[in-house]
Amino acid sequence: MSTSTILNLPDQATATIPKKNYINAEHGILSWLLTGDHKRIAMLYLVSITFFFFIGGAFAGLIRLELLTPQPDLVASDTYNKFFTMHGIVMIFLFLVPSVPATLGNFLIPIMLGAKDLAFPKINLLSWYLYLAGGTLTLAALVLGGVDTGWTFTTPLSTHYLNTHVLTAATAIFIAGFSSIFTGLNFIVTIHRMRAPGMTWFRMPLFVWSNYAASILMVLGTPVLAIAIVLVALERTIGIGVFDPTKGGDPLLFQHLFWFYSHPAVYIMILPGMGVISEVISTFSRKRVFGYTAVAFSSVAIALFGFFVWAHHMFIMGVSNYSALVFSLLTMLVAVPSAIKIFNWAFTLQKGSLTFETPMLYAFGFMGLFTIGGLTGVFLGSLGMDIHLTETYFIVAHFHFVMVGGMLMAFLAGIHFWWPKMTGRMYPESLSKLAAVVTFIGFNLTFLPQFILGYLGMPRRYHAYPPEFQVLNVLSTAGATVLGVGYMLPMIYLAWSLKYGAIAGNNPWQATGLEWQIQSPPLTENFLVTPIMDHEAYDYEWLAHKTEQEVTTVG
């Protein structure tokens, strides 16, 4: 074993993928489409969200291409509007919200708890079908001619002034919303009810904690989005007037309802990613996460406070100035738990024994970029500053830093980290390191200029812009190209590794989680014997002890 890696693979000459595992337990396409196995559903999700990521990415590419020049030359303005709307809807509702929970969460949570499956396997499968229905409808909206509301569906624009396929897209989001409600519900019940003997709350991996927090948000927030969408649909079809100022309705009411969901939704997006980072950082520094309880509780605190700050998206939109004050103050409070997490992760490294495999590189990327993204969120939460920055590219940069620089990096970290567990094979290490670095560089090139553009005043959702902004836009487009390459690479080499990757063995990272103590890929029922948890999470001494015993018994 080299000193710069903890990777510990079995002897490739003799190693084989276990004969019986969840992938080959049953055969035929139907055995996948009707499966109740959380691991198979996770794989179904993985394939579908990857598909939608590239759809969303293609729109991002088209957006950046149009913005290469100040003139509106590539497409007509309503087409451009459809681009960013579809980009936002697809990326948020069909990619980022389900990304970590529905793939990694689905796969890992039961195993991490020592359970055989999620509490409701059929509902889990139903979630996926709902997701697929939502996705199909979104594609239908796209094929039929697209929508141009923006992902925020602002009324009365969306209800009275646009004649694109708003209803189709709204229905799609409504359905996809129920998919995420059911995922959240399933997780909460599983975490409360299905823990193995000895698996107390404070022995759970932090990944489970953060998914738990995100699930609470899904269950309590999403229905409000659903009702807001129903009202938009009714307003559009029969003109009921709740959001129509000419009939005495208040258009801002929609925004209250929308952001009541959509602010917590940003934490739905980031929290599971934070869980991934906890696992990765701990494993590659061979140490328990610094301040385990603080990290666990900060997840819950984010979820709780996340419900109190939604109106920071409406600071200049006509909410009362008094309530803007309150929401601004609360926004500052919600930023603190994230800071706690970042510092705890940083101090996990202290006195560790660090190695820098690909997941760790992505995790480092996450920490740096999320810090920038989060702190620029504080700009926006600061009332006076928000006046100048709102609805400019500064916001675009802020949320891409947290969502792409933060969450997408975390997702990739997680995919690489658990790839050997999910497939039984390793990804190619040097190529993946290259991809991580390319992504990081491309990302910064794309989105750092946008902060400057934003302060200069370039409004978002602009199809054409004054010529003095061109240089920075060209930089951004160039970055997006690099970024695109950075995202294509994993696609290719991960697919390659399915057949040619090195055989990983049970525990290539020598990690402590229960998921690493079983074969890769796991059996359909995960555990032959219900495990009994008798140690803390991230107990590397326990692991060393266990390995020692195994060696003695086997040898």
Place this chain on the structure above:
Amino acid sequence: MANTIATTHPEVVHGHHAHDEHVVLPQHRHHFETEEQQREAGSFGMWLFLLTEIMFFGGLFFAYLLYRNWYYPAFAAASNQLSVPLGAFNTVMLIASGFCMALGVWAAEVRKKGFLVLMLVLTTVFGLVFLGVKGIEYHEKFEKHHVPGASFSISEFVNPPIDAKTGKPTEEPLSPDMAQHTQLFFFLYFAMTGMHAFHMILGIGILVWLIVRAQKGEFSEGYVAPIENFGLYWHFVDIVWLFLFPLLYLINRHPLH
């Protein structure tokens, strides 16, 4: 762990031994350790689902609260168009239906099959009566042009009918701009009661299915989870109505002169 009935559950044939220590009823899903764990998971899941329902109706309740405060006279006048006797009758119907449902749960728990079926049937009947009355009320709104939309008419609020006995209008007349806002009330009325009725229709569908299964004796052998969980749902729908009734029918009612 005294019990050692070996399992013959079809899904666990690939012989692992985790199950051997537990009773395994046919409805026991293999991934639960015990049947009790399964039951508790089920009811907890149901409760979480009801949470989402609270938030779903919450949006509507908020819209109601807001516009009622903004357009109080319109809401009062429009609310007076609803029939309190019908509303009260329906409230009683729903409470009765909920009562039968609760007894049904009890019947399942103490394994009285006949009584269970009877109670489920009664629950359904009361529910259907409720929906029937709702239908009558909707129909009346339709006749009076109180359904929001193109055919909505405010004439009754601007020029209320004259009471033959007193010679005075039965209602305070509203000015036309305020009268327009009655439409918001009626929209919220239809949205809220409609959403509620939709939940009831779903519920009655499930009830019919449960009756068929109860008739086969599926729930009188100790496996009561479906009945219990459906009961939770049904009572939740009742609770929504317990708020809708005063909010829509009563709260704006001023004593008629």
Place this chain on the structure above:
Amino acid sequence: MAEHIKHHDASNVTNPEHAEHHIVSPLEYCYVFAFLLVFTAITVVAAYFDLGALNPILALAIASTKAVVVMLFFMHVKYQSKLIKMTVGAGFFTFFVLIMMTMADYVSRAWGTW
């Protein structure tokens, strides 16, 4: 039911979120039923008296009482584990956050620009 309680699973008992299954007696249900009917009558009658600002308060108070009773008995919350009680609490808490914080905006809008 009674039968499987004696096969209590050790691993599950350690779970503090677990509560014994309680069967509510039909008599109790009858009391609740009567209570609900009486309160329905009260709320209808009260609506016909002009109590000023008290009218809506009373109506909502009665509705809430009825809802709580339904939850406690028909829905067995009274006999459920702490977890279920907290779940119900969380639901209403979030509901109140939605209502209160949104209403705070509308109420304070009328106070003028500053």
Place this chain on the structure above:
Amino acid sequence: MHISPVLWQFLVKWLHASALFPAEASTIAPWMDALYFFLLAMTVVGVILVGALLLAFSLMYRKEKNPVATHIEGSTLLEATWTIIPLAIFLVCFVWGALLYFRIYSPPVNAMNIYVVGKQWMWKAEHPGGQHEINALHVPTGKPVQLTMISQDVFHSFSIPDFRVKREVIPGRYSTVWFEATTPGTYHIFCTQYCGTQHSGMIGEVTVLTPDDYDKWTKESTSGMSLAQNGERLFASMGCNACHSGTAAARGPNLAGVYGSKLTLTNGSQVLVNDAYLRDAILNPSQHVTAGFAPIMPTYQGQISEDGLIDLVEFIKTMPNNYRVQQTLVTSQSDQTTPAAPGMVK
């Protein structure tokens, strides 16, 4: 800015020249920029801190150097440190931001008022003197300007980045923003709220003139009728003067001098009469019945455009007495040019 003007000027000018920074063309801009630099410093410090921790630990504790990890449970002291310090910094951001927000959204009393109507996809500015502009706005330096804005259709947002001001333009409701321009020149106006197909075409230019040039401009571009005069014409043609005649027997309240006063309504509440109130009272009269009057006024919802409403509001605002109203009743020749009411801007 008071802190070392020279250094500040140098920094800002240099940044502006390298196209990394917008011009500072209003009095509020330096205040906004000060907060911006503070937040920027916070971010830079934060990122460097996190980056330095990662880098240092990576060098010190990489596996080659530190083959065996040492177990550390955590530290309450450290937890407290990185809870309290960021919290304190964020609270500073909150207070500072809130103060700035106060400033930008509370116009000084002596500000001159310009109306802005937004609609898909253009800006219409209406000066009290009757000058109309489309996608353009002329303002003088050294004088606070308040914009009273409303949208005819969807949400728009009126933004002048070089002034660092922006405010949503809302359908059905007036919103205001103010600024005091400092440097003559032309600057961008953007619509920053997504408002449909031509959102990115809803742009314009604000031209800042010296007071003298501004005077010249107002004289050259006047349409001959002030807003109040337009309003007066509307007042007569819509028949408002029939009830609001200002006589003792009038069926509607006397409107002279009503602007800025406190009214008692039939429902007992007291309201301040401002632009928003007047507009609302025309559209939804039954909610604004002055005590002592019957709710007989019909609604004008859908009958007057937002421009018309602005004219009416401006007319009522600048009506010192009922002389003109009675004149219109007598002559019904309201469309003749009339001497401007005193107190009107130009």
